[in-house]
Amino acid sequence: xxxxxxxxxxxxxxxxxxxxxLIGVSGGPDSxxxxxxxxxxxxxxxxxxxxxxxxxxxxxDESKQEALFVKGFCEERNIPFEMKQINVQSYIEETGRNPxxxxxxxxxxxxxxxLEKHQLSVLALGHHGDDQVETILMRLTRGSTGKARSGIPFxxxxxxxxxxxxxxxxxxxxxxRYCLHYELNPRRDPSNDKDxxxxxxxxxxxxxxxxxxxxxxxxHFQRLSxxxxxxxxxxxxxxxxxxKDVILEHTDNEITVDIKGFESMPLPLQRRAIxxxxxxxxxxxxxxxxxxxIEKILSIFESPHPSSSLDFPNGLKVVRSYQVCTFQFQxxxxxxxxxxxxxxxxxxxLPNGDIIRMEFINGERQEGLGRDQFLIDFAEEQLPIVIRxxxxxxxxxxxxxxxxxxxxxxxxDEKIPQVKRNAWPVVTNRFDEILWVPGLRKSKQSLTGASxxxxxxxxxxxxxxxxxxxxxxxxxxxx
Numbered sequence: 005x006x007x008x009x010x011x012x013x014x015x016x017x018x019x020x021x022x023x024x025x026l027i028g029v030s031g032g033p034d035s036x037x038x039x040x041x042x043x044x045x046x047x048x049x050x051x052x053x054x055x056x057x058x059x060x061x062x063x064x065d066e067s068k069q070e071a072l073f074v075k076g077f078c079e080e081r082n083i084p085f086e087m088k089q090i091n092v093q094s095y096i097e098e099t100g101r102n103p104x105x106x107x108x109x110x111x112x113x114x115x116x117x118x119l120e121k122h123q124l125s126v127l128a129l130g131h132h133g134d135d136q137v138e139t140i141l142m143r144l145t146r147g148s149t150g151k152a153r154s155g156i157p158f159x160x161x162x163x164x165x166x167x168x169x170x171x172x173x174x175x176x177x178x179x180x181r182y183c184l185h186y187e188l189n190p191r192r193d194p195s196n197d198k199d200x201x202x203x204x205x206x207x208x209x210x211x212x213x214x215x216x217x218x219x220x221x222x223x224h225f226q227r228l229s230x231x232x233x234x235x236x237x238x239x240x241x242x243x244x245x246x247x248k249d250v251i252l253e254h255t256d257n258e259i260t261v262d263i264k265g266f267e268s269m270p271l272p273l274q275r276r277a278i279x280x281x282x283x284x285x286x287x288x289x290x291x292x293x294x295x296x297x298i299e300k301i302l303s304i305f306e307s308p309h310p311s312s313s314l315d316f317p318n319g320l321k322v323v324r325s326y327q328v329c330t331f332q333f334q335x336x337x338x339x340x341x342x343x344x345x346x347x348x349x350x351x352x353x354l355p356n357g358d359i360i361r362m363e364f365i366n367g368e369r370q371e372g373l374g375r376d377q378f379l380i381d382f383a384e385e386q387l388p389i390v391i392r393x394x395x396x397x398x399x400x401x402x403x404x405x406x407x408x409x410x411x412x413x414x415x416x417d418e419k420i421p422q423v424k425r426n427a428w429p430v431v432t433n434r435f436d437e438i439l440w441v442p443g444l445r446k447s448k449q450s451l452t453g454a455s456x457x458x459x460x461x462x463x464x465x466x467x468x469x470x471x472x473x474x475x476x477x478x479x480x481x482x483x
Contacts, residue, residue: 005174005182006041012173016158020045024052024124028115031057031070031191034130036077037179038171040188042128043081056118057087058111062103063194070191077188086118116163125165131156132171132179133222137214138206140225147294150240150279154232155225172229175215175222236276243269243276250277258332259285263305263324274302281331282320290317305329339427341395345388352391356427359468360391360442364461376469378431378440379451382461386433389465394430400438401448411441418444431465442467 013020020042027042029035042053055078059071071087078085096106115127140155151157160167171179183190214221250265259281266274278298283289297316304312304324314322323330344352344360351361364382373379380386398411415425431440439447442465451462 005178006044008173008178009041009170013170018159018168020049020051020126022050023126024122025126025128026054026056026115026118026122026124027128028111028130029055029057029074030193031074031077032130032193033176033179033183033188033190034132034135034171036074036130036188036190037182038128038130039077039083040186041170041182043083052124054084054086054118054122054124056115057085058107058114059087059089060092060107060110061089062092062107073191084122086121088114090114112162119163119165127162127165127167129167129169130171130179131169132174132176133226134176134207134211136172136229137211137222137225138203140229141206141210142202147296149293149295149298150276151233151236154236155229157233158230172226173223239272239276240280243273243280246273247277247280252328253330257285258330260328260330263327263329266329267305271302278302285320285331285333286318292317301329339393341393341426343390343392345390347388354391354427354429358429360429360431361466361468362389363464363466365464366461375443375446376467378442378446378465378467380439380449380463380465381451382463386463388434389439389463390432390434390436391429392432393426394428398430398438400441400445403446403448403450409445411438414441414445420444429467440465443469 025042027035027039029039039053039055042051045051046053055074057071057074059067061067068089071089075085075087077083090110092103092107092110095101095110096103099106101109118124119127136155140153143152143155156169156172158169158172182188218224246269247261250262250269251259252262253260261281266277269277275298278301282293282297286293293316297314300314301322304314304322307324310324310326312324316322319333321330321332323332339355342355344354346352346360346362349363351359353359394411399408400411400414401407402409402414411430412425415428420428428444429442430438431442432438437447439449
């Protein structure tokens, strides 16, 4: 195994001689074997090594004992050791991140701290060939694009140094044999056996099938990974050169391209050019962004219709107008609070162009009202009707529900984007009791039954929206 790893490093022309290396060690077979391997090479390669362990505090005393095991392992071999306990569960509750992403983020933050503290330039991690197979298959399955499809890189920049993964040439069985040979007695994380994680399902179901077909499948996937990475690097470089010739406008939040010039590029370069645009505008790409989004952009380029648009994650809008296409984040600012009054028939135009209209009608016209119309008994004491923006602490009675409901909760239930809530109209009476949130919910004062007196006067409010109700959500478009 040692010869195999050394040959792998030599083939990639990567020399660890005289390096100062941090090894991330969980206590499991992969990272423990890597620590032991590099420890054995210290004199031959003249390397300085430090071990780092993070206790994510997911499993109480069990994870604490793993930390103490790694600490003891290092003390026996005089390896400098750094560890940190991090309450990742609290971080998950604060940020809403999934457990694996949250743990990874906090772990890498700690690694960066240790690199600086010990003036190290290399972070070595124990990912191996089976991890590579699982990662590539998972990313292909969920529709990843670009370099993500090439899986785990052997080398990449990190903080003020680099990350390397010397064990990508090995499979899990080879590492287990190494641990057994040197009696390393690694610790086992029980979460690796839980089927709730997609990686574990690939590991337990798909990988054994592939290994039956070819015991060296991990080596072929590693070669595939490197070839895809090299090919992608070349195609991205070519796309960058071509893209410069078709960009018409370019700011931090907006890029406009000439469609005719764009379509003159070979299709593989078109896909990479779109990736470059999305990477630039997003800075950090949303996890939900996939190859499907790129294909949808290409489809509106090819469409016979002169204008069309797409709504992408996090508020990015892709708009085609004739022979130009604009990728733009709408710059959102908090709208100025507003308040208007209606004491007699008429209408008000809201800051966003929407209209609220009031009229007096007789009782017989009370049926067939949707969410954009609201009917109440005419009463002088209700007037003036006030149309305003929302305020902190707003609550209303909701037709069909007991008690009152916070307006904030109503917006959440109705999946109204945060950026639209401060501009959404709220209709009240003179006592500031909320009667109606146009397009969403009505209060218990709403009239629903037919009047017996056709001469009875009522107040009918109508909502005419240019945007708030006319748009299409990302969910409805299936993105």
